[in-house]
Amino acid sequence: MCGQIKEKIMLENLNTEDIKTELSRIEKLDKNTRQALSKSLLIRHLDAGSCNAEEAELLALSNPIYDLTQFGLDFTASPRHADVLTVSGPVTRHLKIAMEKTYNAMPSPKIVIAIGDGACNGSIYEKSYACLGKVDDFLPVDIYIPGDPPTPMQILNGLLLCKKLMSL
Amino acid sequence: MNKSNIISILKKCNLDESTINTSHLLCNIQKEDLQTSIEVLLKEKVSFLTMFAIDERLSSGKYRLDLIFLVLNANSLLTFKIYLDEVKPSYPAISKLIPAAEWFEREIHDMFGIIAEGVDLEPLVLHRDFPHGKYFPMRKDFKLNQEIKISEVPHEFIQPHAEGMHQVAVGPIHAGIIEPGHLRFCTIGEQILDFNAQLFYTHKGIEKSAEGKTIEEGLVLAEHVCGMCSYSHSVAYCQAVESLSKVIIPKRAAYIRTICLELERLNSHLSDLSAICSAGGFAIASMQAASFREKAMQLTSKLTSHRFFRGLNTVGGLKRDIDNDEFESLKNQLQNLKKEFESLEKIIIDSDTLLDRLETTGELSFIQAKKFGIVGPAARASGIDIDLRRDFKYAGYSNFAPVISIETEGDALSRTKIRVKDIYSIFDFIPRIIDKLPIGKIKEEMPELLSATPKEGIGLVESAKGSLIHYVRLDEKNKISRWHVRSASYMNWRGMVQATKGRNIVPDGPLVNKSFNLCYACVDR
Numbered sequence: 064m065c066g067q068i069k070e071k072i073m074l075e076n077l078n079t080e081d082i083k084t085e086l087s088r089i090e091k092l093d094k095n096t097r098q099a100l101s102k103s104l105l106i107r108h109l110d111a112g113s114c115n116a117e118e119a120e121l122l123a124l125s126n127p128i129y130d131l132t133q134f135g136l137d138f139t140a141s142p143r144h145a146d147v148l149t150v151s152g153p154v155t156r157h158l159k160i161a162m163e164k165t166y167n168a169m170p171s172p173k174i175v176i177a178i179g180d181g182a183c184n185g186s187i188y189e190k191s192y193a194c195l196g197k198v199d200d201f202l203p204v205d206i207y208i209p210g211d212p213p214t215p216m217q218i219l220n221g222l223l224l225c226k227k228l229m230s231l
Numbered sequence: 232m233n234k235s236n237i238i239s240i241l242k243k244c245n246l247d248e249s250t251i252n253t254s255h256l257l258c259n260i261q262k263e264d265l266q267t268s269i270e271v272l273l274k275e276k277v278s279f280l281t282m283f284a285i286d287e288r289l290s291s292g293k294y295r296l297d298l299i300f301l302v303l304n305a306n307s308l309l310t311f312k313i314y315l316d317e318v319k320p321s322y323p324a325i326s327k328l329i330p331a332a333e334w335f336e337r338e339i340h341d342m343f344g345i346i347a348e349g350v351d352l353e354p355l356v357l358h359r360d361f362p363h364g365k366y367f368p369m370r371k372d373f374k375l376n377q378e379i380k381i382s383e384v385p386h387e388f389i390q391p392h393a394e395g396m397h398q399v400a401v402g403p404i405h406a407g408i409i410e411p412g413h414l415r416f417c418t419i420g421e422q423i424l425d426f427n428a429q430l431f432y433t434h435k436g437i438e439k440s441a442e443g444k445t446i447e448e449g450l451v452l453a454e455h456v457c458g459m460c461s462y463s464h465s466v467a468y469c470q471a472v473e474s475l476s477k478v479i480i481p482k483r484a485a486y487i488r489t490i491c492l493e494l495e496r497l498n499s500h501l502s503d504l505s506a507i508c509s510a511g512g513f514a515i516a517s518m519q520a521a522s523f524r525e526k527a528m529q530l531t532s533k534l535t536s537h538r539f540f541r542g543l544n545t546v547g548g549l550k551r552d553i554d555n556d557e558f559e560s561l562k563n564q565l566q567n568l569k570k571e572f573e574s575l576e577k578i579i580i581d582s583d584t585l586l587d588r589l590e591t592t593g594e595l596s597f598i599q600a601k602k603f604g605i606v607g608p609a610a611r612a613s614g615i616d617i618d619l620r621r622d623f624k625y626a627g628y629s630n631f632a633p634v635i636s637i638e639t640e641g642d643a644l645s646r647t648k649i650r651v652k653d654i655y656s657i658f659d660f661i662p663r664i665i666d667k668l669p670i671g672k673i674k675e676e677m678p679e680l681l682s683a684t685p686k687e688g689i690g691l692v693e694s695a696k697g698s699l700i701h702y703v704r705l706d707e708k709n710k711i712s713r714w715h716v717r718s719a720s721y722m723n724w725r726g727m728v729q730a731t732k733g734r735n736i737v738p739d740g741p742l743v744n745k746s747f748n749l750c751y752a753c754v755d756r
Contacts, residue, residue: 108408112433115410115752116458116539119502122408123528126505126521140406157358157432158411160383161403187451191375192368193436212458214538215525 088205089228092172100146100172101230103135104222107145107169111162111198112155116212117179121149123215136222142168147225148175150202151212152182154195166202174225176206178218183209254623255308255689262313262322269298269311269328276303278617279604280691281700281717282325282335284343286371287314294320294345299689299700303622308689321346331604331722342369356431356755359384368439375439386429388415395419399737403432410751414740421736426728433755441714446472446546449711453701454541456716457753459502462495462540463694464716464753467701470625470690472546475705476677484548484673486664489627490558491531491540492692493664497657498527499695500608500650506745507647508579511588516578523572530564533557548674558665569658576651589644593730593743596641605726607697607719608649609747613641619693630667633660643746694719696750718753 089097108121121138124131131137139145142165154162166173177198180186185197198204208221260268277300285295291314298311315322324347326333336347337355344367346352354363360382367373391398397418403411411432417425437456441449453468454461466488473480505520532538534557543549579585595605600613610617618635620628636652638645686705691698697719704713727747731740 109404110409110411110433112435113410113752114433114455114458114461115750116461118408118410119458120538122502123521123525126525127518128522128525138408142404153435155433155435156379156381157434158403159381161411161432165404187455188435188437189375189440191436191440192366192373192377192379193434194440211541212539214532 088203089174089225090231096172097229097231101226103137104146104174104226104229105137105139105144106147106149106222107139107142107165108149109151109162109165111150111152111158111182112194113151113153113179113181113212117151117181120212120215120218121151121178124219129215129219131219131222134219134223135226142166143170145169146172146174147222148173148202149178150175150182150198150204151178152198153185153188154198154201156193156195159195159201162201174206175202175204176208176221176225177204178208178210178221179212180209183207186211254306255310256302257310257312260311260313262315265311265313265325266323266328269325272300272309273328277301277309278303279329279331280308280698281702281715282332282339283702283715283717284339284345284369285704285713286343286369288317289371292317294343296322296339296345297702298325299702301619301623301691303617306623308623308691315345319346320344321348323348324350326350329604330602331725334721334725341367343367344370356434358429358431359386368436373439375436375442386413388427388429389417389425391417393419396424401740403429412751416731416737416740418737421738423731423735423737423740426731426740428724428728430724430751431755433752435756437756438714438716441711444711446705446709446711449703449714450544450546452714453716454539454544456756457718457750458539459499459750460495460694460696460699460718460753462491462543463692463699464701464718465540465544466492466626467690467692467699468703469544469546470692471688471701471703472690472705473677474688474690475686478547478675478677480548480675481672482669483552483671484675486627486668487549487553487673488544489631490561490661490664491535491543492626492694493633493657493661494527494531494534495540496695497654498524498531500654500657501527503650503695503745503748504575504579504647504654506748507589507643507742508585510741510745511585513579513582513585516575516582516585519575519578523568523575526564526568530561530568534561545674547677548672550674552673555668555670558668562662562665565658565661569655572654572658579647579651586644588739588742589647589746590642591734592643592739593727593735593746594640594642594733595726595730597639599729600641600726603726603729604722605697606722607693607695608653609646609723609726610697611636612638612645612649614639617698619691619698623691625691627664631660631664643742646746696720696748696753697723716756718750718756720749720751720753723747723749724754 177183182198280299282298294315296313300309340352341356399416401414403413413429454465456464501524508517597614634656690701700717702715706712731743
């Protein structure tokens with residue numbers, strides 16, 4: 064079944080032009096750093112207040128059907144080992160400090176990917192005493208993967224796009 | 232016990248009783264009579280469901296407190312309604328009689344400033360840095376967008392106080408991909424001595440933000456309370472609003488809802504099994520269960536166009552019909568999945584190493600489970616025979632009775648076995664409904680909603696994690712004026728904490744946690 068996923072993804076078809084304007088930060092990295100990161104990316108996931116659907120879909124990426132590791136991607140337990148921080152949201156008042164601490168604990172360069180509508184644009188959750196809204200109000204976001212929640216396939220596409228940008 | 236019995240009991244307490252509808256009794260109670268009435272009631276076969284407050288100061292000048300009980304074997308609900316004064320609102324603590332009510336009392340104190348007399352009301356929903364006593368978010372005069380400063384004030388836990396004792400802090404950001412919550416183990420050597428949790432990290436104020444919204448907007452919010460239980464929340468919300476009208480939803484819609492509820496249970500249980508095996512260090516079974524889950528999710532997606540059933544329900548039925556061919560194909564796919572699942576069950580049940588981890592781990596006795604009001608598979612694993620699919624029939628469950636299995640050991644193994652048995656029963660249950668699926672319309676208009684009095688409805692659903700309740704109250708313009716959600720995980724969290732405190736070592740912590748597999752988003756809202 065793993066082959067199927069690889070066929071569906073077709074790395075060469077990933078279009079980086081579409082999102083280039085958004086990715087100035089990744090492009091600004093020097094070539095050696097980008098080359099070093101282009102082979103493998105370690106991901107640290109952070110739930111900043113999501114409804115847990117995004118987490119379920121991210122977890123699905125490690126099952127044998129999607130098998131994230133075959134693409135040189137993997138989840139890591141510590142932000143100190145991470146190249147990429149994936150954030151699902153919206154950001155809540157109770158998690159704001161924890162989120163900033165996690166971001167600060169990451170070594171540079173730090174790539175931030177917002178996963179799901181909540182993180183990308185705040186979704187249906189109104190800004191309130193408890194809910195602070197979208198992620199890019201707090202952290203510099205490099206790639207947005209919208210969806211309610213995005214399917215594992217869409218998340219995988221986003222992650223591979225990130226990897227491809229590194230090798231340009 | 233039947234309804235007339237309940238009425239005669241209530242008469243004994245001199246209660247002013249009235250009927251909302253055939254399956255819902257309502258009693259107005261004076262604050263002073265509350266404890267004696269509960270004492271009398273608890274001698275009968277009733278189960279505490281939920282408790283919540285409503286700010287009615289604009290209309291009646293008082294706060295209102297509602298306690299809802301399920302009358303077992305009568306298919307009926309019972310509500311105790313108490314009015315509390317505007318100035319220094321308080322009531323005698325209920326948690327002394329019903330320990331399961333403790334969190335409710337603390338939440339009502341946080342959100343409304345209503346005091347339960349005689350108990351310690353530690354902050355629960357709002358963390359330590361919130362200006363408690365100054366702002367009460369659920370009061371009507373609190374503005375949703377009120378800005379409140381955020382600072383770091385650590386939660387107070389019991390500190391290790393003797394030689395050889397240690398503290399293990401976990402979270403709120405976990406090593407794995409799970410939701411945020413701060414857990415504190417107090418250990419002596421490997422043994423867990425004390426365990427406590429600080430939750431409500433993902434509290435988004437959803438209940439508050441729904442106020443003033445239309446019914447349909449509220450439904451979208453209900454679908455987004457939790458991802459794993461998304462469809463259960465959506466059905467419970469719809470049932471709450473539908474109960475305001477005498478219209479009964481079309482049979483086809485009710486049956487399709489039932490099929491989808493069971494599919495959600497399948498998704499959730501397979502994910503739980505995967506998590507249990509993973510926490511037990513048994514990668515093969517964990518990965519197999521995970522891939523089965525993905526297959527079930529893909530079936531869901533093919534059937535309903537969304538992997539979490541979102542956008543399918545509407546008040547009065549379904550938004551769109553599903554082709555009968557789709558159901559036939561689902562039936563076949565489930566048969567295939569069942570065959571594959573049989574081999575997985577064998578791997579799990581035959582693995583001595585896994586059984587060794589599961590047996591006697593995280594024990595929750597019948598008495599403890601009763602005390603904390605545990606619901607769902609966790610309750611059934613501790614020998615409590617309760618399931619809303621049978622005890623408060625809704626949707627298609629009045630025509631089709633699911634198999635409800637019971638275990639008595641109350642350990643992680645029992646909870647695993649319950650899930651395995653549930654999964655088998657789903658494989659047989661869904662085809663039974665598909666075979667009898669009627670044709671016809673899928674949506675009924677709800678014309679009476681505008682004129683209904685009182686505009687308060689309750690919806691109950693047995694989600695994969697246990698019973699789930701939505702209370703919806705509409706104002707005269709049919710906008711939501713109060714929405715209360717009590718999820719299954721809200722009841723089970725304290726049971727999980729208790730089970731972890733038992734004779735367990737630190738590495739058992741995740742296993743106990745996963746054997747309950749509670750949602751955080753459901754609890755935090």
